[in-house]
Amino acid sequence: MTLSEPDFPTPSQGDDCRVVREILDLIGDKWTLYIIATLKDGPVRFNELRRRIDGISQRMLTINLRGLERDGLVKRTLFPTIPPRVDYELTDMGRTLLAPVMTLVMWANRNRETIERARIRFDESQGAQAS
Amino acid sequence: MTLSEPDFPTPSQGDDCRVVREILDLIGDKWTLYIIATLKDGPVRFNELRRRIDGISQRMLTINLRGLERDGLVKRTLFPTIPPRVDYELTDMGRTLLAPVMTLVMWANRNRETIERARIRFDESQGAQAS
DNA sequence: CTGAATCCAACAAGATACTG
DNA sequence: CAGTATCTTGTTGGATTCAG
Numbered sequence: 001m002t003l004s005e006p007d008f009p010t011p012s013q014g015d016d017c018r019v020v021r022e023i024l025d026l027i028g029d030k031w032t033l034y035i036i037a038t039l040k041d042g043p044v045r046f047n048e049l050r051r052r053i054d055g056i057s058q059r060m061l062t063i064n065l066r067g068l069e070r071d072g073l074v075k076r077t078l079f080p081t082i083p084p085r086v087d088y089e090l091t092d093m094g095r096t097l098l099a100p101v102m103t104l105v106m107w108a109n110r111n112r113e114t115i116e117r118a119r120i121r122f123d124e125s126q127g128a129q130a131s
Numbered sequence: 132m133t134l135s136e137p138d139f140p141t142p143s144q145g146d147d148c149r150v151v152r153e154i155l156d157l158i159g160d161k162w163t164l165y166i167i168a169t170l171k172d173g174p175v176r177f178n179e180l181r182r183r184i185d186g187i188s189q190r191m192l193t194i195n196l197r198g199l200e201r202d203g204l205v206k207r208t209l210f211p212t213i214p215p216r217v218d219y220e221l222t223d224m225g226r227t228l229l230a231p232v233m234t235l236v237m238w239a240n241r242n243r244e245t246i247e248r249a250r251i252r253f254d255e256s257q258g259a260q261a262s
Numbered sequence: 263c264t265g266a267a268t269c270c271a272a273c274a275a276g277a278t279a280c281t282g
Numbered sequence: 283c284a285g286t287a288t289c290t291t292g293t294t295g296g297a298t299t300c301a302g
Contacts, residue, residue, distance in 0.1 A: 045283085046284055059285095059286085059287095081283095083283040084283055085284085086283080086285090
């Protein structure tokens with residue numbers, strides 16, 4: 001285990017945070033997570049990805065797929081047919097990322113409403129004090 | 132448990148991903164995670180935060196703290212002394228975020244080198260095919 | 263000390279058109 | 283079908299200045 005906090009593992013400021021930043025730079029952008037999620041069940045073709053991910057542009061899909069391929073999270077397979085066909089699929093490492101992401105999903109699901117309420121309350125108190 | 136996938140819980144494209152996006156919008160920016168990590172052991176004053184988080188500007192610290200306060204992850208306590216003093220600390224919900232983040236930290240630590248190698252390999256193969 | 267307000271640079275991302 | 287290239291725009295973040 002990389003971390004050795006006694007009772008509860010918490011991010012140890014200096015080191016870990018930078019590492020997490022790299023990961024967040026990896027998956028923290030607008031589309032990457034959607035792409036990974038869309039690939040979770042197996043290979044998907046380029047335009048199929050585009051159709052399934054609502055609102056993504058051709059450009060962004062290409063760029064993000066390149067990044068994921070570069071990082072070894074996604075494998076690109078070109079079939080040199082006419083018309084050409086390209087399959088994208090998660091690598092083994094890409095699949096291991098699904099688990100950590102899931103803990104975030106669960107946290108999000110559990111706390112979404114609380115956060116929503118906190119926001120409303122905060123915004124109201126801000127509006128009220130504007131005298 | 133919020134998810135009920137049979138063998139392995141994976142992000143279910145439509146729903147969960149949007150929820151995670153909200154969370155990533157929360158912590159996915161450049162500084163929020165550092166702030167949360169810096170607050171993990173208890174209240175910290177504004178300028179102390181600023182000192183401990185290398186490179187952050189006053190403006191960004193303020194903005195991010197406001198956001199965290201708005202979302203109910205951080206509590207702000209103003210001591211109306213002269214000069215004024217403001218303490219920031221994680222709320223209970225804020226602390227629960229540490230655990231999910233940690234799974235990401237661990238994934239990052241485990242896979243950092245692999246990713247680094249993948250990148251080098253990818254970049255080299257790209258340079259090679261540029262004929 | 264703890265901010266708020268303003269201006270500005272850099273980058274991310276959308277729209278569109280073109281190509282093998 | 284699967285991209286690339288270019289242009290434009292929106293957002294983020296840094297620097298600086300001012301205020302309670």
